[in-house]
Amino acid sequence: MQKFITFEGGEGSGKSTLIKNLANYFDENGVDYIATREPGGLDVCEKIREIVKYSKEELTPQTELLLFSASRAQLTHDVILPALKNGKVVICDRYFDSTRVYQGYCANIADEVVMNITNFATNGLVPDVTFFLDIDPQFAFERKGGKDKGDRIENKDFSYHQNVRKSFKLLAQIDKRFVVLDATKSEKDLLNQVVLVLKNKKII
Ligand SMILES: Nc1ncnc2c1ncn2[C@@H]1O[C@H](COP(=O)(O)OP(=O)(O)O)[C@@H](O)[C@H]1O
Ligand SMILES: [Mg+2]
Numbered sequence: 001m002q003k004f005i006t007f008e009g010g011e012g013s014g015k016s017t018l019i020k021n022l023a024n025y026f027d028e029n030g031v032d033y034i035a036t037r038e039p040g041g042l043d044v045c046e047k048i049r050e051i052v053k054y055s056k057e058e059l060t061p062q063t064e065l066l067l068f069s070a071s072r073a074q075l076t077h078d079v080i081l082p083a084l085k086n087g088k089v090v091i092c093d094r095y096f097d098s099t100r101v102y103q104g105y106c107a108n109i110a111d112e113v114v115m116n117i118t119n120f121a122t123n124g125l126v127p128d129v130t131f132f133l134d135i136d137p138q139f140a141f142e143r144k145g146g147k148d149k150g151d152r153i154e155n156k157d158f159s160y161h162q163n164v165r166k167s168f169k170l171l172a173q174i175d176k177r178f179v180v181l182d183a184t185k186s187e188k189d190l191l192n193q194v195v196l197v198l199k200n201k202k203i204i
Helices: 015-030 043-054 061-085 098-106 113-120 137-143 158-174 187-200
Strands: 003-009 031-036 088-092 129-134 180-181
Touching: 003 015, 003 098, 015 031, 015 088, 015 129, 015 187, 043 061, 043 113, 061 088, 061 098, 061 113, 098 113, 098 158, 129 158, 129 187, 137 158, 158 180, 180 187
Parallel strands: 003 088, 003 129, 031 088, 129 180
Antiparallel strands: none
């Protein structure tokens, strides 16, 4: 059985924190896993990320979609699929649902188009469970202590981030693969909830 877990949500929603806690839990309980995120340490993906984050030209949504998909294709082929094939649990910090939200819903590219390109890039790989960390973006921003870095996507205004939240919620409503987490809960509560879901789904 394939064991592929993804975490989605806006900036500062707590994805990295929850993944770190889940990885600690896996370490302590002898679960064989890898945790990755795009660009996942791959050179070509790092280079693509540099282009997306710091391009001097305003990138069109189509360009962003194709660049993220190219990066995802390589990460999926080189890192995710081999680990899944070896029976490992794979945790990924964002995957194609982020593209559906940021380049799809929020940039007016139809979800069907995004998914066609995504399926081509990933060979149709779909996560077994996707945790969406739901939080008011304003609250997440304040919790994080305000602005700390200057990349293009993070610098957009709050109405944009509200739209991101709304779009993730929409995806979560239409696809049973999603589990919505109240990201304002404590780190411990969130970890317990995730572990319970993974046990119920027989992923761990
Ligand atoms: N459950 C939580 N309760 C309180 N603060 C949290 C929680 N999860 C994360 N944080 C804090 O919120 C900020 C953003 O968390 P992070 O995990 O980096 O989010 P993301 O990876 O989604 O951008 C960090 O300062 C982190 O310490
Ligand atoms: Mg993070």
